[in-house]
Amino acid sequence: MEGNTVVNTVDPALPDGRSTPMKRPMSLLDYANPSRFLSFADRVIPWLTGLTALVFAFGLSQALFVAPDDYQQGATVKIMFLHVPSAWLAMFGWTLMSIAALGTLVWRHPLADVAAKTVAPIGAGFTLLCLITGSLWGRPMWGTYWVWDARLTSFFVLFLMYLGVIALWRTVEEPARAARAAAILTLVGAVNLPIIKYSVDWWNTLHQPASVMRLGKPAIDSAILTPLMIMTLAFTLLFVTLHFAAMRNEILRRRVRTMLLMKAGRAPGN
Amino acid sequence: MTALSALFMRDLRLAWRHGGGALMGVLFFLIVVTLIPFAVGPDLALLQRIGPAMLWIGALLASLLGLDRLFAVDHEDGSLDVILMGQAPLELTVLTKGLAHWLTTGVPLVIAAPLLGLLLNLDITATAAVALTLLAGTPALTFIGLIGAALSVALRRGGLLLAVLVMPLTVPVLIFGVSASNAAVSGPVPFGVPLTILCALSLMSLVIGPFAAAAALRQDME
Numbered sequence: 359m360e361g362n363t364v365v366n367t368v369d370p371a372l373p374d375g376r377s378t379p380m381k382r383p384m385s386l387l388d389y390a391n392p393s394r395f396l397s398f399a400d401r402v403i404p405w406l407t408g409l410t411a412l413v414f415a416f417g418l419s420q421a422l423f424v425a426p427d428d429y430q431q432g433a434t435v436k437i438m439f440l441h442v443p444s445a446w447l448a449m450f451g452w453t454l455m456s457i458a459a460l461g462t463l464v465w466r467h468p469l470a471d472v473a474a475k476t477v478a479p480i481g482a483g484f485t486l487l488c489l490i491t492g493s494l495w496g497r498p499m500w501g502t503y504w505v506w507d508a509r510l511t512s513f514f515v516l517f518l519m520y521l522g523v524i525a526l527w528r529t530v531e532e533p534a535r536a537a538r539a540a541a542i543l544t545l546v547g548a549v550n551l552p553i554i555k556y557s558v559d560w561w562n563t564l565h566q567p568a569s570v571m572r573l574g575k576p577a578i579d580s581a582i583l584t585p586l587m588i589m590t591l592a593f594t595l596l597f598v599t600l601h602f603a604a605m606r607n608e609i610l611r612r613r614v615r616t617m618l619l620m621k622a623g624r625a626p627g628n
Numbered sequence: 629m630t631a632l633s634a635l636f637m638r639d640l641r642l643a644w645r646h647g648g649g650a651l652m653g654v655l656f657f658l659i660v661v662t663l664i665p666f667a668v669g670p671d672l673a674l675l676q677r678i679g680p681a682m683l684w685i686g687a688l689l690a691s692l693l694g695l696d697r698l699f700a701v702d703h704e705d706g707s708l709d710v711i712l713m714g715q716a717p718l719e720l721t722v723l724t725k726g727l728a729h730w731l732t733t734g735v736p737l738v739i740a741a742p743l744l745g746l747l748l749n750l751d752i753t754a755t756a757a758v759a760l761t762l763l764a765g766t767p768a769l770t771f772i773g774l775i776g777a778a779l780s781v782a783l784r785r786g787g788l789l790l791a792v793l794v795m796p797l798t799v800p801v802l803i804f805g806v807s808a809s810n811a812a813v814s815g816p817v818p819f820g821v822p823l824t825i826l827c828a829l830s831l832m833s834l835v836i837g838p839f840a841a842a843a844a845l846r847q848d849m850e
Binding site for chain 2: 463515518519521522525526529530535538539542543545546547549550553554557558560561
């Protein structure tokens with residue numbers, strides 16, 4: 359409870375920086391103050407947006423015009439430049455959510471549950487993107503949109519688990535309680551995800567011999583690897599930008615909620 | 629210790645005497661398995677091939693069915709508060725409730741499985757294998773489900789949410805349960821490999837489940 363009151367109370371915005379009597383380096387705990395985080399986010403988001411756009415422009419030009427086609431797969435290999443970064447971010451999202459869950463449960467950091475709540479839809483979005491691109495890639499390669507390939511299947515389970523976390527957030531009404539319930543589920547999921555991954559791999563090798571294409575070819579040519587790295591960076595920047603913006607929105611949303619509750623409390627008849 | 633054993637006996641008695649809690653799961657299991665031939669046709673060869681998988685799916689659904697009442701009933705009549713205020717560590721209390729739940733819902737499924745195997749044209753090896761894997765695997769289902777039950781205890785429509793939260797986590801149990809059953813009949817891998825992994829999954833959820841469920845109940849009661 360007490361961890362969340364800071365976020366929920368409507369505190370007057372601090373004038374930036376100057377109100378603090380002593381100048382000292384900002385630590386993570388300083389950003390526990392939502393107003394500080396808001397001013398930090400306001401300053402950072404435009405820069406991040408610009409940087410994301412730049413890296414995307416460069417990465418896309420590299421991926422589309424410079425990277426050669428695969429000698430077997432032709433131009434369809436370009437889907438990889440969307441598919442692989444989304445797959446990385448799908449896993450990155452759950453990792454971030456688990457760290458935030460620890461922040462909620464162990465340190466009761468008031469921003470941690472804001473971070474955990476807002477990362478879930480973004481992570482689910484990238485997982486869905488990974489599934490869709492994988493399925494579109496599968497159409498020319500396997501001749502069908504969906505194959506119960508081990509990688510696709512475990513990402514599908516990951517997607518379902520993201521949806522479960524989002525459902526839990528939406529079902530519990532009070533934010534502080536929802537945060538702790540979702541944190542427990544996130545950590546249980548983090549323990550189980552590797553197990554699910556390995557059991558799906560095991561199941562897959564049992565059912566189909568390794569006939570489908572393998573993404574982890576012995577060596578990816580650097581002409582493809584470099585654009586892939588740039589695209590991964592671009593996607594990660596996009597993820598971080600979206601996350602900052604979503605966190606800002608969530609803090610503002612909670613303030614509106616608190617204001618409405620206070621207004622309801624002041625209404626005549628109470 | 630006496631408090632825990634009293635709780636254990638209370639849960640057993642309630643499950644046995646109150647509204648046929650234990651038998652309802654078996655009945656559900658029976659109906660699910662009966663529906664399958666209507667869906668896929670009465671081809672005995674096909675039923676024999678998919679039989680172990682269908683028994684496992686039925687058992688999984690049946691064990692999820694009873695879970696939403698595990699804490700919710702106690703929460704509604706207030707006895708959960710009394711239980712939580714007890715001297716024993718909450719993790720042990722939750723473990724006790726989980727064990728009682730498994731005895732009253734998991735074990736009947738194991739006992740019913742051979743009879744249902746007969747309906748699906750399973751031979752004696754396959755039937756024994758399914759029953760054995762269910763015996764090894766249903767604790768994992770119960771104790772993973774325990775987490776979902778604790779998370780959704782005070783929620784409206786908690787049952788549906790519980791299934792959504794828990795089912796993805798049961799994927800490994802289903803995979804190794806079914807492949808162990810199939811391995812006993814035809815499979816390329818020896819029966820022991822998936823069975824031991826299944827036991828490992830059960831033991832692991834026996835540890836993780838009570839801790840996570842106790843944490844969830846604590847945050848709920850604050």
